[in-house]
Amino acid sequence: MVPELRAAYNNHFTEEKYQEFLNDLHSGYPNAIDFRVAETPVFVDKAFTAKMLDACETIIDAVLEDSFPEATERSIPVKEYVPHETGQPQMIAFDFGVCTNSAGELEPQLIEMQGFPTLYGFQVYYPDVLRRHFEIPANYQQYLGGYNRDTYLRDLREVLLGNHQAEEVILLEIRPHEQKTRIDFYCTRDYTGIQLVCITELIQEGRKLYYLLNGKKQRIRRIYNRVIFDDLNANRASLGNFVDITQDLDVEWVPHPNWFYRISKFTLPLIRHPYVPPTYYLDELKQLPADLSRYVLKPLFSFAGQGVVIDVEQADIERISDPENWILQQKVNYADVIPTPDGPAKTEIRIMYLWKDDWERPRPAINLARLSKGKMIGVRYNKDKRWVGGSVCFMEQ
Structure with a gap:
């Protein structure tokens, strides 16, 4: 998407470099990366980034409307409604396909969005390693909104911890050490100090929740929620007994589970924008x-x-x-936008926002990208292909 950078990267790429990069990447967290990491990042100029952010900000304007809670109330399944909903989701992600319009020009088109976390930790670690093995211009970064590595990690910690100590905050998931995205959990733990807890490991006493930390019962005051009810329902029979998180519990949520539904595919029909199909x-x-x-x-x-x-x-x-x-x-018409040795690849870019409790609106922070040569974006749809998989977008600063 930035032709001179793409040509330079492809010309200097070798399989040996790629294998050395992968070995380095895996060495930090052995056996933790359970998805294909693409051979290349994506390069994007300021103009294209501005188009994506314009669509994001328009959607955020809609979320901030007084009518939004009522308009999205039906999005939350009755059996999955969680009490004590917060006034805002601390994390929002917007997925854009890089597409071709009727004039043959490249433009972003929103595919999905979610008021739910994604790889907020891994997208710090992985580009750091990538830069050790490939030449990435210093004025191209994965960060947005004026962030750099230090300020991003500072705000990520503040968003996740709130006013609590790290041991009082947990990352809650279903069998976290078996998830394909577990590498992100480990990175998040190392960057913020919060522990990974399976939903089956929660201990309930009245409205209070606890978990075992070094063999001792530790009070949970805040939950970084990675539990998706769709997955929970699919695995319910094999999990045995576990705490029902739809109860009236004395915990804070980051983000609150209801926002998974409010900002989602359900919201798409409410938005009108040139970059929203x-x-x-x-x-x-x-x-x-x-x-x-x-x-x-x-x-x-x-x-x-x-x-x-x-x-x-x-x-x-x-x-x-x-x-x-x-x-x-x-x-939308995904563009064959990234030349590779065995045919062009398509790409999606995920813009990831942070929203502290005292901010009036969320701020763009970091991103990820995915490359595909199949009908759909995602690792499961691109088996046995090269120059596809998880990636990052380096954006012109």
């Missing part, structure tokens, strides 16, 4: 589009691309018994 609640469409092949059908309450219908036909619509839980989103 037209999206409709399926149950509110008076008439289906004439050319369904130009749309993607998505379930509102699924995760990681599960249940998405890319090549939509009338029969797919007719099979749906709960149209209120589905959206129809206009397809």
Whole structure:
């Protein structure tokens, strides 16, 4: 996307360098990276970054509207509603596809968003290692909003810890040491001091929660929540007994679980912006589009691309018994934007925001990127391919 940087990177790339980089990357956390790391970062200039941020800020304006809570109340499943919702999510992520418009120009198009954490720790560690093995211009960084490594980690710690000591804050997940993103958990632990706790390890006494730290019971006052109810429900039978986190518990949430639903695919039909594809609640469409092949059908309450219908036909619509839980989103034209030795790759860029409790609005902080040569972005859709997988976007400062 920055032709001269792309040419220079590709010309100097060797498989030997890539293997040395991977060995270095894995050495810090052996056996913890359970996904493919791409051969290359993405390079983006100031103009393209500004386009993505313009769309993000427009969505944030909508979130700040007084009408937003009522408009998104239906997004939260009744059985998954958690009490004591906070007035804001401390973390928001926006996924943009790098696309081609009708004029053949590159532009971002919003694919999804989430009021939920992503790889806020790993995206510090991984680019640090990348720079040790490949030449990245000093004026290109993974950070946004004026952040650098030190100021970003300072604010990340403050967002996660709040007013508490690190031992009073936990990262809560389902079997955290088995998750594909566990490398991010370990990085987060090392950068902030918070411990990883499985939902099955919570100890409840009345409204208070505890966990065992070095064999002693430790009070939990704040939870960095990584539990997704979709995953929890899928694994419920194998987990045995565990604390029901939808109870009235005496803990703070970062972010509160309800925001996973409020800022999500559910929100897309509420947004109008040139870089947000037209999206409709399926149950509110008076008439289906004439050319369904130009749309993607998505379930509102699924995760990681599960249940998405890319090549939509009338029969797919007719099979749906709960149209209120589905959206129809206009397809975007992903650009074959990154030249690689065995054919071009597509990419998505995730812009990640932080939102301290005393800030009026969130701030862009860091990013990740993913490269794909398949129909969908994501490791599971790109098996046995090269120059695909998890990456980072170095943005012109």
